[in-house]
Amino acid sequence: xxxxxxxxxxxxxxxxxxxxxxxxxxxxxxxxxxxxxxxxxxxxxxxxxxxxxxxxxxxxxxxxxxxxxxxxxxxxxxxxxxxxxxxxxxxxxxxxxxxxxxxxxxxxxxxxxxxxxxxxxxxxxxxxxxxxxxxxxxxxxxxxxxxxxxxxxxxxxxxxxxxxxxxxxxxxxxxxxxxxxxxxxxxxxxxxxxxxxxxxxxxxxxxxxxxxxxxxxxxxxxxxxxxxxxxxxxxxxxxxxxxxxxxxxxxxxxxxxxxxxxxxxxxxxxxxxxxxxxxxxxxxxxxxxxxxxxxxxxxxxxxxxxxxxxxxxxxxxxxxxxxxxxxxxxxxxxxxxxxxxxxxxxxxxxxxxxxxxxxxxxxxxxxxxxxxxxxxxxxxxxxxxxxxxxxxxxxxxxxxxxxxxxxxxxxxxxxxxxxxxxxxxxxxxxxxxxxxxxxxxxxxxxxxxxxxxxxxxxxxxxxxxxxxxxxxxxxxxxxxxxxxxxxxxxxxxxxxxxxxxxxxxxxxxxxxxxxxxxxxxxxxxxxxxxxxxxxxxxxxxxxxxxxx
Amino acid sequence: xxxxxxxxxxxxxxxxxxxxxxxxxxxxxxxxxxxxxxxxxxxxxxxxxxxxxxxxxxxxxxxxxxxxxxxxxxxxxxxxxxxxxxxxxxxxxxxxxxxxxxxxxxxxxxxxxxxxxxxxxxxxxxxx
Numbered sequence: 001x002x003x004x005x006x007x008x009x010x011x012x013x014x015x016x017x018x019x020x021x022x023x024x025x026x027x028x029x030x031x032x033x034x035x036x037x038x039x040x041x042x043x044x045x046x047x048x049x050x051x052x053x054x055x056x057x058x059x060x061x062x063x064x065x066x067x068x069x070x071x072x073x074x075x076x077x078x079x080x081x082x083x084x085x086x087x088x089x090x091x092x093x094x095x096x097x098x099x100x101x102x103x104x105x106x107x108x109x110x111x112x113x114x115x116x117x118x119x120x121x122x123x124x125x126x127x128x129x130x131x132x133x134x135x136x137x138x139x140x141x142x143x144x145x146x147x148x149x150x151x152x153x154x155x156x157x158x159x160x161x162x163x164x165x166x167x168x169x170x171x172x173x174x175x176x177x178x179x180x181x182x183x184x185x186x187x188x189x190x191x192x193x194x195x196x197x198x199x200x201x202x203x204x205x206x207x208x209x210x211x212x213x214x215x216x217x218x219x220x221x222x223x224x225x226x227x228x229x230x231x232x233x234x235x236x237x238x239x240x241x242x243x244x245x246x247x248x249x250x251x252x253x254x255x256x257x258x259x260x261x262x263x264x265x266x267x268x269x270x271x272x273x274x275x276x277x278x279x280x281x282x283x284x285x286x287x288x289x290x291x292x293x294x295x296x297x298x299x300x301x302x303x304x305x306x307x308x309x310x311x312x313x314x315x316x317x318x319x320x321x322x323x324x325x326x327x328x329x330x331x332x333x334x335x336x337x338x339x340x341x342x343x344x345x346x347x348x349x350x351x352x353x354x355x356x357x358x359x360x361x362x363x364x365x366x367x368x369x370x371x372x373x374x375x376x377x378x379x380x381x382x383x384x385x386x387x388x389x390x391x392x393x394x395x396x397x398x399x400x401x402x403x404x405x406x407x408x409x410x411x412x413x414x415x416x417x418x419x420x421x422x423x424x425x426x427x428x429x430x431x432x433x434x435x436x437x438x439x440x441x442x443x444x445x446x447x448x449x450x451x452x453x454x455x456x457x458x459x460x461x462x463x464x465x466x467x468x469x470x471x472x473x474x475x476x477x478x479x480x481x482x483x484x485x486x487x488x489x490x491x492x493x494x495x496x497x498x499x500x501x502x503x504x505x506x507x508x509x510x511x512x513x514x515x516x517x518x519x520x521x522x523x524x525x526x527x528x529x530x531x532x533x534x535x536x537x538x539x540x541x542x543x544x545x546x547x548x
Numbered sequence: 549x550x551x552x553x554x555x556x557x558x559x560x561x562x563x564x565x566x567x568x569x570x571x572x573x574x575x576x577x578x579x580x581x582x583x584x585x586x587x588x589x590x591x592x593x594x595x596x597x598x599x600x601x602x603x604x605x606x607x608x609x610x611x612x613x614x615x616x617x618x619x620x621x622x623x624x625x626x627x628x629x630x631x632x633x634x635x636x637x638x639x640x641x642x643x644x645x646x647x648x649x650x651x652x653x654x655x656x657x658x659x660x661x662x663x664x665x666x667x668x669x670x671x672x673x674x675x676x
Contacts (some may be wrong), residue, residue, distance in 0.1 A: 003644070005612060007565055010565075010569065011569070014569055015572075016574060018572070018573070018576045021576075022576075022580060025580065027582075029580060029581075049638050050634075051640070054639055054640050054641055055638055055639070055640060056631045056632075056634040056635050056640060056643075057628075057633065058635060084627065084628075084631040085623075085624050085627040085628055085631070086627075088627035088628075088630055088631045088634075089596075089623065089626075089627045092591075092595065092626070092627060092630060092638060092640075092644060093588055093591070093592070093643055095596065095640060095644060096586045096587055096588055096591030096592075096595075096644075097585075097587050097591075098584065098587065099584060102581055102584050102585065102588075103584060103587075104587045106581060106584075106585060106589075107588065110589075110592060111623070117616065118616075118620075120618050121613070123611060124612070125610075158623075161620075162620065165617075165620055183608075183609075185607055185609060186609075189617060190666075192621060193617075193620055193621070195624075196620060196621055196623065196624035199624050200623075200624070250624070250628045269579075294635045415651070443586045484560060
């Protein structure tokens, strides 16, 4: 195995990574307007609040009614429910960059694409440059990762980043123990990195813990002894205390809430059918052990993720990469070196975790979200499968290297031909108007943020989509009310609650046509009947009235 | 003397390469995202990486591990300081500056006072 990383390799790696970053940042290169699903808007509100107010967010901004009924901090309602590190980093980026959009999304892109290096580190020394670079390259086009990144489950994206590196440190530690050159730094790094992972999102912890446990079992069987012994057990125990100390000291207000959620969501035995998060899908037979042979079928409902997300065909551009995944697994099973067992333990542990309901352990609504982590298991195995082909061809050392890189080149070409175009298209066309705000809506929201009093309540009239309203509310950072079901409000009950009305004609002016003209005249009629105050803002099809 | 010179020239070569990589990265951010992008990436390296790297560079681990651990831990350490100091002084901007100076001082002090005997022992083992 080529152990030393050459300068050429670093250069190639950096160039490929910058290519990835270019691709992944396309959604905000031209249109510097925030986007994402509801989760994304909530993260933006919390982080941006620190930038706008120049104060850390301890209590959730009161401008967002969602926080009142959302499952926030369980034991301290109204207080930040994520560990503060997560949102603070976004705010730091905004402060460094000096604005509210590009630095926010740039930091997001940097941490989400960080998986490129994380997987590279895990594979490089164990499986060589070809496998490591190929696995990282495959991740550039990972639909699962980019959907998480685009939609807004960003906590999960960051926690994913830590999985390969935690496995790497634990592997290095066990190797050092079995080679009688114990290096405790790797053991402590495992605990410290796990604590960091927890601070960004606790969802990754059971996954990485499961992988470590399975690997420990497999490696102990192979080596016929446990990596834990009389002399190092104290370090394992100190490590647990170190982990607990870090998470409790770094996030004292959030750790009890996280633990409370785990206690609430995880059910051992029969799940409570009255709780949406633990309800069993209608028609689902819990005793259906055929599921042992299924990967994506699971009992819980109300997880909020479309079914599309749970299909190999949909997420991996058909089945063309499946043979490489199987080949990778078979290769590892046949060879069974300790590094092979490490990689095998990732898929075994994941399989066990997502099938725990078969032994009556229900992980609640969060369980399907564990599939966010699937790509970090599958793509390295696929890369191992692809590069292992070279090992089946008997040649001398020099030609085997050429064949290996030739196979990698062929795989890269296939990926570029099959996976690259949909990736490019999705990034290029991510969140078009009206899925994201148009420029007029964004400008008006910024104006509200700069000019209206903190306790202002703004009624949106004419704003077409929920995402438009959510993001206008996020950027303006003022309480907003609107008719959920109608563009032209049929009820005026909200008027009594507001002191400002925002009439939004912007989209209809852009799209034009008969339907838009009809909507404009309906909105004008509504405006005439309901706005009695003075116009304080009037630009690009958006008017803001101060009501009397 | 010759040994010393070769060590320096190796260090110089490595620094030159590191600077080249940094220049490529900053140029990319500058071209694609303008001055905002350049500020963000430089800030990212300076705040999330540098202070923790000053600690990890002393340990007997692979160079790429030093870089990776510094980033992954820096991502969690730096915002912790910023957040809690920020709560105390009620200013995020000042808190970033104070946290950076504080962590940098810790890093430099660690680098300076990390037991010399350990470093010598580790470099001896490395040569063997």
